[in-house]
Amino acid sequence: MTKTTTDEKAGRLRSAKAVAHRLKRRHADYSSHAHHARAPDAATGEEEAQVDCGWGRLLFAQTFKEPARLIAALREEAPEHRDIAIYVGDPHVVLATAPQELFLDPSHTFRLELPTYRGSRKQPRGFFVRRLSSEVDARAVNRIYASRGMVPVRPDFFWSNRDNRSITYLVAEDENTGEVIGTVTGIDHRRAFDDPEQGSSLWCLAVDPQARHAGIGEALVRRLAEHFKARGASFMDLSVLHDNEQAIGLYEKLHFRRIPAFTVKRKNSINERLYAAPLEEYDVLNPYARLIVDEARRRGVNVEITDAEGGFFRLSQGGRSVHCRESLSELTSGVAMSICDDKAVTRRVVERAGLLVPAQMTAADDDAALSAFLEEHGRVVVKPARGEQGRAVAVGLDGLDAVKQAISDARDVCDRVLIEACFEGEDLRLVVIDFRLVAAAVRRPPHVMGDGRKTIRSLIEAQSRRRSAATGGESTIPIDGETERCLKLSDLALDDVLEKGRDVVVRKAANLHTGGSIHDVTEIVHPRLVEAAITAARAINIPVVGIDFMVRSPTEPDYVFIEANERPGLANHEPQPTAEKFLDLLFPLSGHRAASLALGKL
Incomplete structure (x- = not known):
């Protein structure tokens, strides 16, 4: 009995060793394929390698000998930053060691084999790709990051790292306007930590949502691939969220292939949406509601979505609760809302407050009156007295037949139609929250x-x-x-x-909903325009409002008042902190203000 038991134990031990050997071989094969499990020795690579990218650090997990050391490094993440541990060979072990602090990033890793990569003969149209070369470029890159919900970087970080041979910053520039419309960052692993695999990686690919050229992202990826190929890199890797079908489609088109490599991050407010259970019906919310909901959750303000399709949600913290529809909250009175709802009433209110308004008449079936108004002002704007999102607004009409047709179209939206003198210039939106300017943007058709x-x-x-x-x-x-x-x-x-x-x-209309684009001018807007917008908000007595002017230039004082929007879209005003200021109004003791008060800095 004892002998049999001993034989069985020996047999089990041999079997276990064989299984362990097979698993070890399989793990070695897997690690070799993914280029991420082997920690380089002192002769071939740096230990505990990391690269500061401004928005956070890249931690090359294959250079950390122990999971405990990697976890300790992740715990050093700076506030408002996002560190990323890449090529984590045993993510289950790392996560088991610190399950309350870390999570497995739900992203796929893709690889482009550079020795076999072939460039495209197709040249970009309307833009070109170049290196980031100035602090102006850096600010533009941050604006694009903000528009895509990415962590911004101090502009001086880009400039101070311009000679860093490990990091490559590329931007796409519009040939006509000179604006930066896309960006990508590359990391040379060999120069970062003497990588024995001779790899490289792509990060922070982002295209300006206002850009109108096709192929910007593809051109940036190709240019970076060509750059690393010329340096002799073996491959270029990237990480992309598993459900980002548009980006994955681009990478597969360029012959990237998935590899079994994993990424681990810390549980923080920036990453919360990646590891926390999503709000029910969150995906149904439009971008304007989602922006506010995201900021509320980041601050620890409770969110209850009450009607996703309509953009309604309730925010609560402590004993305070506020019901909102996007940026319209219970703090806006019914009187203020009704003033904004009727464009003729809005005009009278702000005119009495001293604002400059265009000549206006109410449309009637009187060709003589229409002809006289048209003759006096040359070009006119026709719009429904009540309406939103630019529906049935016609701009720059100079013929009676065109005006009459526009009136007919506008009456499909509202029975009462307004005709205004056309002020030639640009459409300027000023977002005023708590009677302070938060953002100013030119809206272009x-x-x-x-x-x-x-x-x-x-x-x-x-x-x-x-x-x-x-x-x-x-x-x-x-x-x-x-x-x-x-x-x-x-x-x-x-x-x-x-x-x-x-x-x-x-x-002609520059409304976002009908294809217009928004361009931030907060830093250069003329003080008189700011003063006029705040005066209009006080006249209406509304805490959150979008004031629309027609201006010759945002840097000049000339304007005419167009309308006030009681539910301004807070999205698309990057890099201005519109959602943050909205939450500051609703919950003054949340976010950074609460922290500053606690530390005695206010």
Whole structure:
């Protein structure tokens, strides 16, 4: 009996050793394939390697000999930063050691084999890719990061690292405007920690949601791949969220392939959406509601979504509860809301407060009165007295027939239609919260650039798809009578082929929902415009409002008041802290203010 038991034990031991050996071999094969499990020795690589990227550190987990050391490094994450441990060979072991602090990032790792990579003969149209070269570029990159919900970087960090051979910053620049419209960061692993695998990686690929050119992301990825290939790198890796189908589609098109490599991060407010159970119906919310909900959850303010499709939610903290519809809250009175709802009433209220307003009349079936108004002012704007999102607004009309048609279209939205003198210039939105300017942005109408091959209709449809993708479906360019009228002013029609390089405005109204774009001018807006916007907010007595002016330039004092929006969209004003200021108004003791009070800094 004893002998049999001993034999059985010996047999089990041999079997266990064989299994362990097979698992060890399988793990070695897996690690070799993924290039992430082997810690380099002193002769071939640096131990506990990390690279500061400004938004956080990249920790190369394969250079940490013990999980405890990697966890200790992750615990050194700076406030408001996001550290990432990549190539974690045994994530289950790391997570088991600190399950309350860490989580497995729900991202896939993709790899591009650079020795076999072949570049594209297709050249970018309307933009070019270059290195980041100034602090102006750095600020533009941060603006794009903010627009994509990414962690910003101190602008001086980019500039101070311009000679860092481990980090490569590329930007895409619009050929016509000179604006930075895309960015990508690359890390050279060999120069970062003498990587024996001779690898590299791609991070922070982001395209300006206002950009109207196709292929910006692809051009940035290709340029970075060519850069690392020229340096002799073996591969270029990247990490992408598992449900980012658009990005994954791009990488697969460029022949990236998935590899079994894992990423671990700390549980913090920035990463919360990646590891915490999502709010019920969160995905149904539009971007304007989601922006506020995200900021509330980041601060620890409780969120209850009461009607996702309508954008309604309740925020509560301590004994305080506020019901909101996007940026419209219970703090806005019914009287203030009704003033903003009727454009004619809004005009009278702000005019009495001293603001400059355009000449206006109410549309009636009186051709003589219409003709006289048109003759006096030359060009006019027709809009419904009540309405939103730019529906049935026609701008720059100079003929009686066009005005009458626009009136007919506007009456489908509201029985009462207003006609105003047209002020030539730019459409300026000023967001005022708690009677302070939070953001100022020029809103520009949608336009397309010809390529000598596609019809204007095709160009509009392509641009509309890009605007929709960039704004969560909030911005599209309608193809309707107003679009045709606008094109006719340039002697064009929808089925005409637009010559290469020609830029054409396809709608006069600069509303975001009809394809317009938003460009931040907060730092340069003229003080008189700010003063006028705050005066309008006080006249209406509304705590959160979007004041719309027509201006010759945001840097000049001339303006006319257009309207006040009681529910301004707080998204698309990056890098301005619109959602943060909204939460400061609703819950003054939440967020940074509460921390400052606790530390005696206020």
